[in-house]
Amino acid sequence: MENNKIPTIKEIAKKLNISPSTVSRALNHHKSIGAVTTMRVHKVAQELGYEVNKSALFFKQQKTHTIGVIIPNLAEPFFSSALTGVEDFADNLNYTVIIGQSLDSLEREKRIIDNMKNHRVDGILVSLTKDTSTYDHFESLKKYKIPIVFFDRVPKRKDIHYVAGNLYSGMLQSVTKLCDLGHRKIGLINGPANLAATLQRLEIYLKCLRIKSLDVDYDSIVSTSLTKEDNKNAMLQLLRLEEKPTAVIVFNDYVLLDCITTIKAENLIVNKDISFISFANLPLWEYMDTMPIASIEQFPYEQASKATEFLFKLIEERNSAKEGNAEYLQCIIDSEMISYTS
Amino acid sequence: MENNKIPTIKEIAKKLNISPSTVSRALNHHKSIGAVTTMRVHKVAQELGYEVNKSALFFKQQKTHTIGVIIPNLAEPFFSSALTGVEDFADNLNYTVIIGQSLDSLEREKRIIDNMKNHRVDGILVSLTKDTSTYDHFESLKKYKIPIVFFDRVPKRKDIHYVAGNLYSGMLQSVTKLCDLGHRKIGLINGPANLAATLQRLEIYLKCLRIKSLDVDYDSIVSTSLTKEDNKNAMLQLLRLEEKPTAVIVFNDYVLLDCITTIKAENLIVNKDISFISFANLPLWEYMDTMPIASIEQFPYEQASKATEFLFKLIEERNSAKEGNAEYLQCIIDSEMISYTS
C-alpha cells in the first residue's frame, strides 16, 4: 500500500502508460490535455501521494520562489517585528523565507550574502550591520540579477532600493513637546558614528532645535557604542556637565534602559530631574513605572512590509525581463511620537 | 571584462580545454587531481567569479542543506529566542534555515508542512499550534524521510523526537521560596484550558503545594484567556476573595504585566501587599522598578538548540542509512527559578 518510494511524474506515467510530459501537462492543467486524461492523472497522483519536487523545479526554472532576509539580530524586537512583516507578506504570495542574522558582523553579513547567492534566492532584504560601510559584497548580486532592497539600516547611496524610516517627523513632535513642557536644554545621546542612523539623528536633532529656536550646546551631545558600559558613561557625561540638560533624546530604548538605571543610581528622579524621549524598539514602556515622556515609533513591521512589497515588484520586473527602467524604489516611512504621559 | 553571464563549470572547462568533471573535482579538492590542474582551475574560477549553483546541487544530491522551523509567532520573544537558537546552531553547520509561522492556526501549520515537504528540506523543527491535536500532517513526512523534532509545545505521544521544558523544577523552587518568605496562601493565575501548558501548570502547582503541605484553595486558582482585559479580571477576581492570596504564581510575564498594572490601580504595593512569581517570556524585569520576586525561566534558546542538535543527529543518521535504530531522541530541560530580589 504505502509505497515508501517517493513518487515522480515518471511513475504516474508508467502506471497509466502515457508519457511523462502528458502527466506534467495534466498536473499543471494544461488546456491541451483531454479532460479524461487529466482526471485519470490526478487520480493516480492522489493515490500515489505525488507531490512536486520543488528542488527539481527550482533548478529547472532557475527560480527558487525564495527570498532571503538578513537582519542583525533576530532576538531584537525591532527586527523580529520586521521579520514578521516580511514573512506575512511573502507567505501571501506563496514565497518561502530564509533567514540570516549577521549579529552585526560584517564578516557574517558577507558570508550570508554569498550563501544566499549560491542558493539562488529570488531576492534579498537587508538591514545592515552596525559597521557595514562597504558595498562590494552587494555588487556581486547584480551578476545574478538578484534584486536587493534595504530597510531601516540602509547604505548611504542613492542608487539603491530602500525603505527607511524618517526620524524627522517624530523628532520634531518630540522637541516641540519638550519645549511645550518648558525644557530649554535638550541633550542627545547618540549612537556610533558609523551608523547612518546616528548622523541622521544628529542632523534632525539640530534642525529641530533650530526650528524651535533653542540653543545648541555641543557638550550635551554625546554618543555611545551601544554597549551597556558605554551607555552608562554617556549618561554620566551629561550629568557631569555644569549645565545639565533637563531633557534628553536617546538613541534607542536599550540605551535608555541603561540611562534610567544610571539615573537611579545617582538618586535622580526620571521625568523630574531629567526627562527622556527615546527611539522605540520595545513595546513595553506602557507597563513600566519609569518610562520616557514619549517614544518615537519607527514602525518596523510596516517598513519591512513595504520593503518586501518593493522586492516583489523587482522580482516581477526581472521575470518580465524589462531591463530598461533603472528606477529606484525608495520609500520613507514617517516616524511618530507616541506619548506615555496620559 | 565583467561578463554578465553566470559562469558554470562548463565555461571553466571550455576555457581550459578540459572536461567538466575534472573541473568539478578540482573545485572540490578531489585528491586524484593534479596540483597544477587544480590550481589552474581555481585560477580561472576566480577570474570568472564562479560560484556553485546550490540549486543544482540540491537537486542532484537530493539534499537541500536546509531545515525548516515552524513556530506559532515570530514576534514573541520566547519564540524569537528559540529561532535564534536554531539559527546559531544551523549556521555553524552551514545549514540554511527557512521559517514559517503558524500564527496558531492549524490550517497554516499544515500548509507550511506541505510547503517544506515539497521544498525537500532535510529536517523540520516544530513548536505546535495552540490547538494542534491531530498528528496526520506530520505522518506524511515519513515518506520523504524528513526527520522532525518538536520543541516546547510538543504532541502528547511517545513515538516522537522532542525537547520539552519541565516546569516542575522551577515551580518547586518558587513555591519553596514563597514558603520560606512566609507565604501560606499562594494563588495561581493560569492560562486557557485548551493549552497543554495550562493543565501542566495546574498539576505541578498542586503537586508543589502538596509537597510543601500547603492548603489548596480552589477559589484562588483562576484563569485568563490571555487578553489584556481578561488578565485584569483574573487579578481582580483574586483581590476580591475574602481570603486574598499573599502571593500569586502567574501564567507568564505578559499576564503579570497586566496584573501589576491592575494592582497599582487598586493602590496596592507589589511585593508587599502581594508577591508574584511568573513564567518568563521577557528578559526585561531587571530594568523595571516593579518586578516579581522571581521568574521561572524555561530557556527557549537552549531548548531550541538542543532540538536542533537532535535534528542534525537524525539527519546524519538518515544519511548514513542506518535504518535499524528506532530510538526516540527525547530531552527535558529543567526550568529554573531566577530571583530578582538581590
Add this chain to the structure above:
DNA sequence: CTGTTAGCGCGTTCAT
C-alpha cells in the same frame, strides 16, 4: 590522473 557518459525531476520545445 583525467575524459566520457549518464542521470537526478521537471517543463518545454518540436514533432506528430
Add this chain to the structure above:
DNA sequence: ATGAACGCGCTAACAG
C-alpha cells in the same frame, strides 16, 4: 491531444 527528446548544473560511475 499526446509523445519523444532535450537540457537546466552538477557529480559519480565507469573507462581509460
